[in-house]
Amino acid sequence: MQYDLTKQEWDFINNYLQSKGLPVDRNVTFGDIPMPDMYSEVRSRSEIEKAVDSFTTELYPGIKLRIPFVLANMVCVSDAEAIVAMEREGGLGIPPQMISRKERLKILDRVGRAESAYIKNPLTIGPNKTLAEAKKLMDEYSGINSLVVVDENKKPIGILSTRDWAYEIDENRKVLDLMGGKRKLYKAAQDISLSEASKILRKHRIEKLPLINRKGVLTGLMTAYGLFYERHHPRATRDDKGRFLKVGSIGVGRNFTSEHLKEVELQVRKGIAMLLIDTARAFSINTKEAVEAVKKHFPKLPLIVGNTSTPEGAKALFEWGADIVKVGIGPGEACRTREIGVGIPQLSAVAKCAAIAEMVRKSGRPATIIADGGMKSPGDVAKALIAGANAIMSGSMFIGTEESAIEHYWNDQGLKVKDYIGSASSYAQRERIGRGNLNRERRAEGVVVKGVPVIGTMKEVIDQILGGLASFMSYQGVRTVAELREKGRFDKPQSPAGLYEGVKKK
Numbered sequence: 108m109q110y111d112l113t114k115q116e117w118d119f120i121n122n123y124l125q126s127k128g129l130p131v132d133r134n135v136t137f138g139d140i141p142m143p144d145m146y147s148e149v150r151s152r153s154e155i156e157k158a159v160d161s162f163t164t165e166l167y168p169g170i171k172l173r174i175p176f177v178l179a180n181m182v183c184v185s186d187a188e189a190i191v192a193m194e195r196e197g198g199l200g201i202p203p204q205m206i207s208r209k210e211r212l213k214i215l216d217r218v219g220r221a222e223s224a225y226i227k228n229p230l231t232i233g234p235n236k237t238l239a240e241a242k243k244l245m246d247e248y249s250g251i252n253s254l255v256v257v258d259e260n261k262k263p264i265g266i267l268s269t270r271d272w273a274y275e276i277d278e279n280r281k282v283l284d285l286m287g288g289k290r291k292l293y294k295a296a297q298d299i300s301l302s303e304a305s306k307i308l309r310k311h312r313i314e315k316l317p318l319i320n321r322k323g324v325l326t327g328l329m330t331a332y333g334l335f336y337e338r339h340h341p342r343a344t345r346d347d348k349g350r351f352l353k354v355g356s357i358g359v360g361r362n363f364t365s366e367h368l369k370e371v372e373l374q375v376r377k378g379i380a381m382l383l384i385d386t387a388r389a390f391s392i393n394t395k396e397a398v399e400a401v402k403k404h405f406p407k408l409p410l411i412v413g414n415t416s417t418p419e420g421a422k423a424l425f426e427w428g429a430d431i432v433k434v435g436i437g438p439g440e441a442c443r444t445r446e447i448g449v450g451i452p453q454l455s456a457v458a459k460c461a462a463i464a465e466m467v468r469k470s471g472r473p474a475t476i477i478a479d480g481g482m483k484s485p486g487d488v489a490k491a492l493i494a495g496a497n498a499i500m501s502g503s504m505f506i507g508t509e510e511s512a513i514e515h516y517w518n519d520q521g522l523k524v525k526d527y528i529g530s531a532s533s534y535a536q537r538e539r540i541g542r543g544n545l546n547r548e549r550r551a552e553g554v555v556v557k558g559v560p561v562i563g564t565m566k567e568v569i570d571q572i573l574g575g576l577a578s579f580m581s582y583q584g585v586r587t588v589a590e591l592r593e594k595g596r597f598d599k600p601q602s603p604a605g606l607y608e609g610v611k612k613k
Contacts, residue, residue, distance in 0.1 A: 110390075110423045116466065120418055123462035127494060128597035129455065136438070136452035137487040138606045140597045147584035155577040155586055159341050162197070162573060162588050164497050167409045167430055167473055170352070170380060172498060173197030173342035174573065175488070175588055177477055179439075179502030180356055180385060182206060182538070183528040186512035187217035189505070192565035194351045195222070197342030199498070201411075204356035204385045205530065208370050215353045215377040217248050224301060224333030224349020227378075229317075231257045231325065234264065234283035238272055241282055255317055255325060256286050263317040263325045265292055294319050297326040301349060304329040346380065354411070355379040359386045363397040371401055375408065383411040384429075387436070387444070387531065387552070390420035395427050402428035414479055416451040421460035421476075425467045431475045433500065434460045438481025440503035441529030444552045453481035454494055461495020485575025492588055493595030503527060503556075504572065508565045515561055523561040529553025 112120070121131045129135065155161045164175040176198035178185050182205055190200025202214040220226055232241050232254045245251050256265040265286035272285055293311055295304060297318040304316055308331045318327035333349045344352045355374030357367055371382060382405075384397050389412055398412055412424050413433020421432045434457050437443070437450030444450055451459075457478045467474035478496035482488050482504065491499050505511055506527040518524050528534055531553035536545055562568060585591045 110419045112419055112422065116418070116422070116463075119466055120459055120462040123465065123495075124455075124458055127458060127595075128599075129458050129494070130600060133600075134452040134455035135600060136454045136481065137483075137490050139452070139600050140454060140490065141601045141605065141609075142486070142490070142579075142583070142595075143598045144582045145584045147581055149581040149584060149586060152574070152577040152581040155580055156574060158586070161580075161586060162342075162576065164492075164588050166199070166475055166477075166497055167381065170409070172199055172344055174569065175492060175496075175498040176569065176572075177201070177498050177500040178505055179479070179500050180204065180383060181502045181512075181528070181530050183513040183526065184502045184506055184511050187214045187221070189508070189510045189512055189565065190214065190218050191221045191351060192508070192510040193505070193569075194218075194344040195340050196566055196569045197344055198569070199344055199352065199354065201354045201383050202356050203530075204358045204383070208373065211356065211370075212373060212377060215355065215374060215379065218351050218353055219378060220248055220251060221351060222333055222336060223351070224330060224336065224345075226328040226330065226350075227326070229255050229325070229328035231255045231261070232267065232282055233257065233259075234281065234286070236282050237278060238275060238280050238282065238285060239278035241267060241272065242278065253315065254282075255315070255328060256282055257325055260323075261325055262323045263292065263294060263319065266290075266315050266317075268314065292317070295329070299329070301329075301334060305334050308334060350378075352381075353377060353379045354381045354383060356383040356385055357397070357401075359384065359391075359393045359397040361393065363393065363400050367397065368400060368404055371405060371408075375405060379408075381409040381411055381431075383413075383433075385413065385433075387414060389413050389433075390415045390417065390423055394424070398424070398427040398429060409473070411477065413477070415460070416453075416456040418459040418463045421463040425463065425472070425474055430473045431477060431497075432460060432464065433477045433479045434496070435479035435481060435500075439479075439529070439553075440483070441527050441532065441553050441556050442480060443529070443554055444531070447550075447552065453478065454490060457491055457496050458494040464495065485572050486579055488572065489576055489579040489591065489595070490597070492592050493597065495592065505565065505568060507559050507562045508568050509561060509563065510565045518558050522558075524558040525561060527556040527559050529555065 124131050162174045165171050174197040178193045178200040180201040180203045182203045193200045202211045253268040267286045294317045314331045316329040320326050409430045411431040412429035416436040424432045437445035438453040461476045464474040464476050475497040477498050477500050478491040479500040513525050515523050515525050534555050536548045
């Protein structure tokens, strides 16, 4: 067949599996394979937890994550608030491709503005607008609490900051009367460096610095909170202008059309650093046409493409133009694709695809793997990394956070809970039909997991997972994820009784 692997490729894959301690004669997943404890000079897992770069991983040249977590791009999980919460802690978030183009662009805009050092085209308001109008504008962008006040020529004349309006009860008052008019408005040239902007902000003890062109027209904004962000959030995923990283998303459909390309172009204009081409069945002609079309029109745009679960699929995706391949068919908590008989146990799937990625890297091209789904614990995360994943993607591990996209409710026991809605569930399909981006309901390959307890904020949940991952690493005698991936070796497969021995008994 066209994408069959050669004997040399299979030999490479089998040697890779053996080097990791994984069997070549059967496919296994996380619970099948135990990890031995190794001699360790790590005195305490806190040594690992406290180091900023312990969990750093590289997805693509120049794009590093300080924690190897990608938020699942599911409608119930990922929105602007959840993406910002994840990237604040060092991970990555991606808008769901199943929502409308307008909604995706709005999420990208909100992510790009949130807690940013540099804001291109900042939100503005006229001096004769009311406080009510200002509040309405700020409410559209969660986390935005101040506006640049501009005249009819778009020249900045003041800042309406939180301290100007927070205690005002008359919402009919004009912005001109409320803005900090007695404070001198400091401005800077639009090409000022971050370091120079920092000096001005420090010297004058101001929070916002409007940037102007030669005609005095507002073109950007520097913020003190964003410029000194690393003091508060040292692991945050940000670009060279101090903005959260924006990643676009697109589906493939039956055919990849000019409308799809237009959607990609609109997201590129929003400043995306990467694009996810997302489909449940990526090893397909549909995806081939999509990847080749995007690469032709946007050759420098890094592409995440998935999903597949075979080395043949990974090989094809890399050949078509993928830079990062998302691996996993059926392992997710709310996924039921395995019921139709398709899918490879996740640990073997990740390892085999990671072997293909290593072969591609040896040829001089970027190639990395994201393990998508199946991880239920820090130990599973660690095993996916050892198998060769550069990062893991999960929805089930983060649906129970305060920031996940779906609304919470209270169950009969008075617990705060959320529903985890599989993207291929009947419920999700009906939602898509209602939005107009699905023509009919198909056999459900996902379910709704109802009543998942809300257990904390994104930060609290991530800290718990990282604590477990650090403990795992201390048992292995390694201090970084890079060391874990390089040195970690699995033991021989265990029996069901061996797995039962180590799990929590009910």
